[in-house]
Amino acid sequence: xxxxxxxxxxAAIGAAQSVDAEQLYKKITWRLIPFLCFCYLAAYLDRxxxxxxxxxxxxxxxxxEAAYGLGAGLFFVGYILFEVPSNLVLTKVGARLWIARxxxxxxLLSAATMLVTTPTQFYIVRFLLGAAEAGFLPGVxxxxxxxxxxxxxxxxxxxxxxxxxxxxxxxxxLSGWIMSHFDNVQGLRGWQWLFLLEALPSxxxxxxxxxxxxxxxxxxxxxxxxxxxxxxxxxxxxxxxxKHAGHSFKEGLLNLKVWMLGGIDFAILLTAxxxxxxxxxxxxxxxxxxPFHIGLLTMIPNIVAVAGILxxxxxxxxxxxxxxxxxIPFLAASAAMAASTFFAENLIATxxxxxxxxxxxxxxxxxxFSLPATFLKGTAAATGFAMAISLASIAGLVSNSLIGIVxxxxxxxxxxxxxxxxxxxxxxxxxxxxxxxVVNR
Numbered sequence: 001x002x003x004x005x006x007x008x009x010x011a012a013i014g015a016a017q018s019v020d021a022e023q024l025y026k027k028i029t030w031r032l033i034p035f036l037c038f039c040y041l042a043a044y045l046d047r048x049x050x051x052x053x054x055x056x057x058x059x060x061x062x063x064x065e066a067a068y069g070l071g072a073g074l075f076f077v078g079y080i081l082f083e084v085p086s087n088l089v090l091t092k093v094g095a096r097l098w099i100a101r102x103x104x105x106x107x108l109l110s111a112a113t114m115l116v117t118t119p120t121q122f123y124i125v126r127f128l129l130g131a132a133e134a135g136f137l138p139g140v141x142x143x144x145x146x147x148x149x150x151x152x153x154x155x156x157x158x159x160x161x162x163x164x165x166x167x168x169x170x171x172x173x174l175s176g177w178i179m180s181h182f183d184n185v186q187g188l189r190g191w192q193w194l195f196l197l198e199a200l201p202s203x204x205x206x207x208x209x210x211x212x213x214x215x216x217x218x219x220x221x222x223x224x225x226x227x228x229x230x231x232x233x234x235x236x237x238x239x240x241x242x243k244h245a246g247h248s249f250k251e252g253l254l255n256l257k258v259w260m261l262g263g264i265d266f267a268i269l270l271t272a273x274x275x276x277x278x279x280x281x282x283x284x285x286x287x288x289x290x291p292f293h294i295g296l297l298t299m300i301p302n303i304v305a306v307a308g309i310l311x312x313x314x315x316x317x318x319x320x321x322x323x324x325x326x327x328i329p330f331l332a333a334s335a336a337m338a339a340s341t342f343f344a345e346n347l348i349a350t351x352x353x354x355x356x357x358x359x360x361x362x363x364x365x366x367x368x369f370s371l372p373a374t375f376l377k378g379t380a381a382a383t384g385f386a387m388a389i390s391l392a393s394i395a396g397l398v399s400n401s402l403i404g405i406v407x408x409x410x411x412x413x414x415x416x417x418x419x420x421x422x423x424x425x426x427x428x429x430x431x432x433x434x435x436x437x438v439v440n441r
Contacts, residue, residue: 078128078129178198
């Protein structure tokens with residue numbers, strides 16, 4: 001390297017180091033995270049609004065509990081089959097184009113659910129909805145690793161994943177209100193209006209993605225060259241800390257720790273989906289019949305879960321510790337799920353126990369989502385994120401189908417809830433088995 005080149009390189013390094021890191025990451029956070037959080041909120045709302053639609057559509061269409069559970073669960077079959085391929089496409093064509101495609105197609109398919117009249121049609125549209133949404137969550141998680149070093153990801157993941165409980169905080173009362181106030185308007189039932197109106201934000205956000213989302217920090221016109229240099233240096237240092245991380249497709253697919261993460265997320269989603277899809281039914285069983293009132297009550301566990309996500313995410317980053325920030329909430333959620341079986345007809349106990357369970361499985365999400373990138377990079381990270389979430393998504397099929405079948409056979413969901421409680425204990429053991437020197441960064 002010539003003297004002039006060395007001088008230029010040193011000047012660039014000096015300029016990058018002069019950039020205030022806190023201001024830089026605050027700027028990136030405000031540019032990206034609120035938008036992505038709204039996208040996740042819309043995605044999850046379109047996924048779980050079937051739980052409210054169930055209150056009317058089962059009677060209108062003469063579906064059994066098992067048919068509803070299977071249809072709700074078939075979403076995850078499509079999701080699982082297309083998760084890894086979708087994330088690999090994202091790495092090739094860029095986040096902006098692919099996330100926009102995902103959101104627009106899932107919005108249109110969610111709206112199409114209003115047209116189903118038979119169980120077969122219900123099964124088909126739910127499968128296609130899962131295939132359309134596949135890749136969104138792991139794609140965003142991979143995308144965020146291109147902007148934030150490991151030690152900042154707990155807080156960032158927390159800010160992003162609050163879209164999940166917020167979808168229920170907003171969606172619960174909104175879904176109840178739509179079903180109550182739009183029922184029989186223009187000849188459509190409330191559940192049909194529910195699917196139509198709640199699909200609109202997904203489609204609109206999909207088109208906005210083309211404007212709001214750069215493919216990487218290199219394409220961000222709102223970052224200066226010095227800011228980009230500082231970001232590149234931070235991410236390079238993060239890669240150096242993970243010098244033994246896998247980079248290839250094979251390393252992401254066959255890594256034992258990825259499969260362990262899939263098992264951990266399986267335990268999370270069993271409980272999360274039981275709450276998301278079935279809590280309105282559980283609340284109605286306590287004697288609350290009005291859909292709007294049920295919607296208000298479903299807000300409570302999710303509002304508390306938002307606080308849990310933010311607090312646990314910040315604590316995990318501050319302490320540079322991931323494992324116990326997952327294990328302790330898991331065990332609390334396990335106890336709450338088991339205890340809920342003794343209070344199925346008590347409204348206060350039902351809401352309180354499912355609140356504890358919600359915090360226990362959603363609160364650790366920032367710490368959990370920080371784990372894959374501690375030992376995977378590049379294509380391996382994209383594959384690993386998708387593979388872990390694909391394995392875990394089997395929980396959606398198991399959770400919904402199992403509860404529906406158990407209720408049809410026994411008249412109670414208790415056996416299923418005890419099974420979910422045990423899976424959370426196993427999930428806690430899998431977390432404990434992860435090497436702390438690798439994941440606690």
